[in-house]
Amino acid sequence: MVSDQPAEDRLTRIINRLSQEPQYTPEESARLKAEREAAFGTTFEWAELQQDLTIAINIEQWLLDGTQGHGSSISAPGDADYEFLLKSHNLLKPGDASTIVKRLIDGVWVVQNDSE
Amino acid sequence: MSELESKKKIDQAEKPLDNHADKSEQRAFGAAERNVDASKINEIQNANPDRHTGSAGGDQDHSIEIVGFGATVSRKTKLTEKDLAKDLARDLARDLAIEGTATNEPYVLKGRVEENAITPQAVLEKIAALPLSKQAQVVGAGIAAYQQELDHHRFRTFVGTVAGVGDGLVGLAEGVEGLGKAMCEVAKFSREVMENDPRAVDKAAKAGEVVGQVLVGGVRLWQVTDAYLGDIGATGDYAKALKDIVWLGQQIDQRWQAMSPEEKSRLTAKLAVENLAGLAVGFGTTKLAKSMKVTEALEQLGADASQLGSGAREKAGKFISSMLDELMPQEIAVTPEGQRIAMPRNPRELPGNAIEPKSPRDTAVFSMSDDLGEANKLPGKSPTSKADDLVEAKPKIRDSDAEARAAIEKFPPSEKFVAQLERVIESLDPFEKGYLERNGIKIEPVRRIDDVRPGLEHKTAGIYEPSRKVIYIAEEVLHRGNWSRNDDLMFMLRHEFGHAFNATANRFGDWLSDRPEFIRAFRADWEELSLEQLDELRLSLKFKSLAVARDEVFSDLYAHSTGVSSNNPYSLKMKVAFPLCLRILMEEY
Numbered sequence: 001m002v003s004d005q006p007a008e009d010r011l012t013r014i015i016n017r018l019s020q021e022p023q024y025t026p027e028e029s030a031r032l033k034a035e036r037e038a039a040f041g042t043t044f045e046w047a048e049l050q051q052d053l054t055i056a057i058n059i060e061q062w063l064l065d066g067t068q069g070h071g072s073s074i075s076a077p078g079d080a081d082y083e084f085l086l087k088s089h090n091l092l093k094p095g096d097a098s099t100i101v102k103r104l105i106d107g108v109w110v111v112q113n114d115s116e
Numbered sequence: 117m118s119e120l121e122s123k124k125k126i127d128q129a130e131k132p133l134d135n136h137a138d139k140s141e142q143r144a145f146g147a148a149e150r151n152v153d154a155s156k157i158n159e160i161q162n163a164n165p166d167r168h169t170g171s172a173g174g175d176q177d178h179s180i181e182i183v184g185f186g187a188t189v190s191r192k193t194k195l196t197e198k199d200l201a202k203d204l205a206r207d208l209a210r211d212l213a214i215e216g217t218a219t220n221e222p223y224v225l226k227g228r229v230e231e232n233a234i235t236p237q238a239v240l241e242k243i244a245a246l247p248l249s250k251q252a253q254v255v256g257a258g259i260a261a262y263q264q265e266l267d268h269h270r271f272r273t274f275v276g277t278v279a280g281v282g283d284g285l286v287g288l289a290e291g292v293e294g295l296g297k298a299m300c301e302v303a304k305f306s307r308e309v310m311e312n313d314p315r316a317v318d319k320a321a322k323a324g325e326v327v328g329q330v331l332v333g334g335v336r337l338w339q340v341t342d343a344y345l346g347d348i349g350a351t352g353d354y355a356k357a358l359k360d361i362v363w364l365g366q367q368i369d370q371r372w373q374a375m376s377p378e379e380k381s382r383l384t385a386k387l388a389v390e391n392l393a394g395l396a397v398g399f400g401t402t403k404l405a406k407s408m409k410v411t412e413a414l415e416q417l418g419a420d421a422s423q424l425g426s427g428a429r430e431k432a433g434k435f436i437s438s439m440l441d442e443l444m445p446q447e448i449a450v451t452p453e454g455q456r457i458a459m460p461r462n463p464r465e466l467p468g469n470a471i472e473p474k475s476p477r478d479t480a481v482f483s484m485s486d487d488l489g490e491a492n493k494l495p496g497k498s499p500t501s502k503a504d505d506l507v508e509a510k511p512k513i514r515d516s517d518a519e520a521r522a523a524i525e526k527f528p529p530s531e532k533f534v535a536q537l538e539r540v541i542e543s544l545d546p547f548e549k550g551y552l553e554r555n556g557i558k559i560e561p562v563r564r565i566d567d568v569r570p571g572l573e574h575k576t577a578g579i580y581e582p583s584r585k586v587i588y589i590a591e592e593v594l595h596r597g598n599w600s601r602n603d604d605l606m607f608m609l610r611h612e613f614g615h616a617f618n619a620t621a622n623r624f625g626d627w628l629s630d631r632p633e634f635i636r637a638f639r640a641d642w643e644e645l646s647l648e649q650l651d652e653l654r655l656s657l658k659f660k661s662l663a664v665a666r667d668e669v670f671s672d673l674y675a676h677s678t679g680v681s682s683n684n685p686y687s688l689k690m691k692v693a694f695p696l697c698l699r700i701l702m703e704e705y
Contacts, residue, residue, distance in 0.1 A: 009547045011218040013703060016622045023624045032630045035663035043573060044654050046686055057685035059575045060654075060668065066582050068615055071575035072604065072684035073595045080597020094550060099654040104571075 009035035040064050041104030047089040053077055055085045064104065142555025237429070240333020241422060251335065252344035257356055258296025295335075298326045303357035306364040320444055321437075323364075328437035331418025332429045338365040338411045365411045367445040370412040374592060374599055376530040376563055381405045383442060391435035401435075414439060520568045520584075529561045533591040533601075537561045540605045545678070548613060557585045557616050559609070564599075565590045574599075578608040580615040589610040607675050607682040614674030618667060629670035630663060637696040638666050645693055653689060669694050670701075677701040 016047070039062045046058040054076045061069040075082045085091070091100040101112040159611070181190040243254050284684040330337050341358040372380070384405040392401070400417065407413035414436050421432030528534075541549070541559055552559070562568050565576040565588060572579065574594035580587050589609060592599045602608070618628045628634060642650070642665075650656035653666045672690045676698055682688060691698060 003194040009550075010545070010703065011547050011551050011617065011621070014346065014701060015628065017700070017703075018628045018633055019622060019624075021632045024626055024630075029626055032626065032663050033660040036627075036667065038661055039664040042660075045573070045618060045660065046654055048652075048685065056685035057575060059573045061576060062572055063569065063571060067569060067572075067579055068582075069569070069572045069579040070608065070611060071573060071577040071593055072683075072686060073575055073593065074683075075596050082596075097652045099651075099659065101659065109571075 037066070037088065040066055043100075043102040043104075043109065045100045045102070046097065047085055047091065047099075049086070049091040049094050050074075053094065055082065055089075057085065058062045186700045236291055236294060236329075237333055237422075237426070239295065240330065240335050242418070243292070243295070244334030244336075244422065248336075248339060248343040251340045251622065254292055255295060255299060255335075255340055256344055256358070258292040258294075259299055260296070261293040262296035262300055295330065299361065300332060300357055302326055302364065303360040306360035321441060324437040324440035324444065325433075327440055328418075328433040328435075331415055331436050332421045334422030334434040335417065336415040338362065339415060341365075354691060364444070368443045369409050369411055371443045371445070373408065376528065376533075376591070377406070383439075386434055387438045387442070391438055392431050410439070412444060508534065520586075521651060523567050524560065524562055527563050527567050529563045529591040533563075534561050537589055537605065537609075540609055543606065544609070544613070551617065552613075555585070555616075555620050557587065557620070559587045559589065561591060562588050563591050564593075577602045577604060577610045580612045580619075582616075582619055585616070585620070604683055606680045607684070607687070610675035610678050610680055611687075612669050614671030615667070617674065618670045627663075627667060627670075629666040634666065634670065634697065634700060637700050638662075638669060641669075641694040643694050649693065653686075653693060669697055673698045674701050 023033055041062060041064050043059070043061040046060075048056045050056055053082065054074050057071075057073045057075065059069070059071040063069070075085055088100065090096075102109045104110075167694050181188055187193075237527050241411075243251055246254065305320065327337060338361070341361045344358050345355060345362065375383070388401045400420070404410070404413040404417060417432060418436060421429050424432075529537075537559070544552075551557075560568075565572050565579055566574065566575070568588055569579060569581070576590065577593045578587065578589045587609070589605065589612070590602050593602050594600075621628050624633070629638075642655070645653075645655075647656060651658075654660065655669075659665075660668075669690060672687055673694055675693045676687075
């Protein structure tokens with residue numbers, strides 16, 4: 001038990017359940033922490049051409065201090081950003097999806113070549 | 117010709133006859149005739165067709181008298197027109213004599229010509245005085261006349277009939293046709309903006325000016341167009357043009373509603389100072405700044421101004437035009453990378469053109485990131501980008517609560533949004549609110565995310581900042597190339613709560629998504645997905661580590677576990693892809 005909250009509290013029950021097994025060693029915790037920190041300074045922009053030809057966008061972004069940002073939008077034909085999204089994500093037919101990855105390098109966001 | 121002139125001509129015509137008579141014969145009657153008896157006189161008098169009957173009194177010498185012009189003319193007092201003119205001139209000169217002017221100077225008749233024309237303002241006021249339905253008919257007819265679909269005789273008759281002035285007032289009809297032309301120009305501008313036609317760029321100012329003139333004429337443009345489409349229907353003859361004008365009004369209102377109260381106040385105050393300075397009367401600009409529909413407020417302002425003099429009307433018209441110029445849909449431009457972006461009317465809206473306020477009273481409208489110049493380029497990227505492509509400028513990190521607080525205070529979210537977010541927070545389950553309180557996690561509304569955290573994408577609707585344990589939720593996000601209201605508050609808040617919960621719940625420091633049981637559920641779901649699916653969801657190892665992927669799955673599935681739905685297709689895919697993780701969080705597994 002890691003929480004002193006009432007048993008009927010859903011959050012407490014989730015915490016209790018996930019905390020039942022032994023805690024990690026400091027080394028294991030450090031490794032997991034390092035894995036997470038590897039994402040700092042990264043942006044993922046996911047886009048998919050929907051069946052109705054709208055483009056669904058999803059953004060995940062990490063700043064260097066670990067701040068996580070999220071956003072989403074739908075762009076329809078005729079919208080200001082539609083053609084650009086279509087072109088930049090190379091969306092050719094409904095169902096096509098891609099992710100553009102940007103890394104914060106020396107203070108500037110740089111599109112990575114391994115973007116899908 | 118006057119009777120006096122007729123008499124003179126008759127006198128002249130009789131002269132030749134006189135010439136043939138001797139001096140004695142120059143009398144009306146000869147000696148024989150003069151020595152006649154009474155019966156002969158009566159006989160002659162009875163033969164006179166103008167004989168005086170005696171009913172009006174007097175004798176035959178006064179059978180005809182002309183009284184007027186200060187004299188009486190009869191058979192006994194024979195005056196010519198010339199005699200009368202002399203007397204009249206003398207009398208008038210006496211009456212009108214200016215000191216030092218001789219009264220016997222030739223009289224000069226002076227006068228002035230008054231043009232009986234109807235001004236554009238009068239046309240608009242005449243139309244504005246009509247009921248809305250009739251205004252709509254007149255405006256529609258003006259459009260048709262301008263488009264030469266209605267011959268001018270029929271048009272004048274129609275306008276005169278509807279306006280209640282008969283069919284003879286050509287000036288009114290011409291004015292209405294002018295209004296029809298103006299409406300067509302505004303409609304054309306609307307259509308070009310709608311279709312991203314670059315020609316709209318040159319017409320924005322003109323369209324704003326035209327609308328300003330119409331409104332200060334008292335014509336409630338958008339109410340009239342609404343009335344037309346409502347009463348006559350969307351299939352009416354002029355529906356297309358009027359629909360475009362309605363669309364323009366809606367766009368203007370949307371842009372207005374997207375502004376914070378502070379922005380609205382600043383913009384209104386700025387333009388009022390620039391355009392209404394010196395006016396003794398107020399136009400209720402403070403009330404305008406608080407209005408929900410700026411088009412209605414501007415119509416009211418125009419109607420008020422229509423009751424004032426031309427100077428005040430002109431200033432009010434410029435104020436309205438300036439407001440519309442700020443609020444009309446933005447033109448679309450294409451960046452060198454091929455991206456179509458909305459061209460800000462005010463260059464300060466561009467992060468790259470950040471301008472510091474000249475003074476604390478500077479009424480410029482710009483976001484915090486613009487203010488501080490911390491984001492120096494529009495987000496954009498090329499599909500052919502190389503590693504050294506610069507797509508955005510260096511983001512700075514605000515490293516103190518005070519700085520973030522100052523940013524929010526300087527450019528606060530709207531009161532409406534603050535109230536809306538409070539309701540969303542209130543909708544959290546009591547244990548969620550209790551968790552936030554116990555763990556010191558705050559939720560802060562902000563106008564735009566990069567007001568507090570420059571460098572984040574403009575599409576970002578919410579963030580969790582672990583170092584200060586703050587969840588920021590944005591009022592505005594970049595949707596479809598324009599700043600729009602954040603419409604995913606319920607889910608977004610719970611997603612960010614999921615991140616905060618994941619990171620803070622375990623008192624030993626490890627994240628809940630890293631705990632063995634969640635890892636097993638995640639792995640089981642993950643293994644069911646093909647590499648293509650993992651790539652599509654950017655969950656494969658080439659995108660991110662498993663620890664990062666689990667954190668994202670945990671947060672998103674937590675939000676789904678609360679029963680709140682999302683309008684984000686990506687999030688819906690996540691829900692389908694990780695059923696076991698969802699069941700853990702829903703306590704069903």
